């Protein structure tokens with residue numbers, strides 16, 4: 417029996433009746449953009465994230481971008497980003513006209529190494545974007561301390577970490593502002609695109625509300641050069657349903673992760689995920705590290721186990737970033753990680769039996 421990497425259909429069908437109700441509620445309301453559903457979702461997500469404000473936007477990339485924009489970051493500025501991340505983190509800085517300045521990860525957590533940030537700071541640096549990669553919170557106290565010394569903004573890219581805890585506190589309110597994605601495959605996923613900014617900074621929240629809606633507070637009065645980046649009523653209504661299942665889904669992911677870590681412990685050549693004492697990850701991905709990654713991926717595919725690579729090419733080696741002039745060897749830790757990581761099947765509808773089949777297949781591939 418095949419184990420898919422992620423079964424999105426099964427996840428959404430678990431809440432089919434409630435999702436259909438939400439759809440009909442929006443259909444019959446006759447109001448489809450910036451209304452009651454978005455407002456209700458923003459309130460509910462704020463309390464979930466222990467943040468004062470949520471602003472629903474079109475996607476996760478826009479969420480990061482709009483935070484930078486609203487903080488006035490633009491041409492001539494630099495933004496510290498992880499060398500080991502999904503390219504969206506970098507693109508948000510680039511699309512503001514700023515330059516993304518990569519910093520290498522900690523070799524155990526794969527998240528940005530706070531000890532390496534200071535060396536990358538220049539008089540032009542305005543902000544640090546910390547990514548909670550794979551659902552594991554970055555070391556926010558250490559990052560905030562560096563930022564404070566240099567007067568920098570701290571932005572969480574929480575696109576993979578809905579519900580994760582750092583020292584008992586939810587991600588989303590650990591820096592100046594946080595960006596979330598509701599892309600269907602995320603821990604909290606819409607049935608389409610969606611995103612949000614969370615923050616305790618009332619001024620920033622107000623500014624992003626203006627920017628997301630054509631730069632206007634009052635219809636047809638445009639204060640700034642705004643954008644169209646709104647979470648729509650339908651996705652908001654669906655996300656309210658999905659939010660009610662987030663903690664349950666994260667608990668299942670944690671159970672599967674525990675089982676993986678138990679069953680795969682001690683296999684020569686496989687490095688399992690490392691979790692900081694201060695962190696409760698939400699296991700967006702369960703990522704192992706292995707030398708002969710491509711060979712293992714093929715063997716697992718032959719045994720019916722779906723895996724993915726997050727990510728195969730680091731941003732600094734992408735053709736889209738050729739203009740920054742980086743070459744192979746410039747960020748060796750990120751490069752090694754990109755060559756060795758493999759994400760095992762993970763999701764809120766996986767059973768213990770599924771997970772057992774995965775670990776059996778990994779072991780079988782190792783004899």
Ligand SMILES: *Cc1c(COP(=O)(O)O)cnc(C)c1O
Pocket residue numbers: 475476477478501502504505547573575576596597598599609610611
């Ligand atoms: C998914 C993701 C994003 C972008 O989210 P979209 O909604 O696809 O724009 C940004 N950062 C990280 C780390 C992500 O995983």
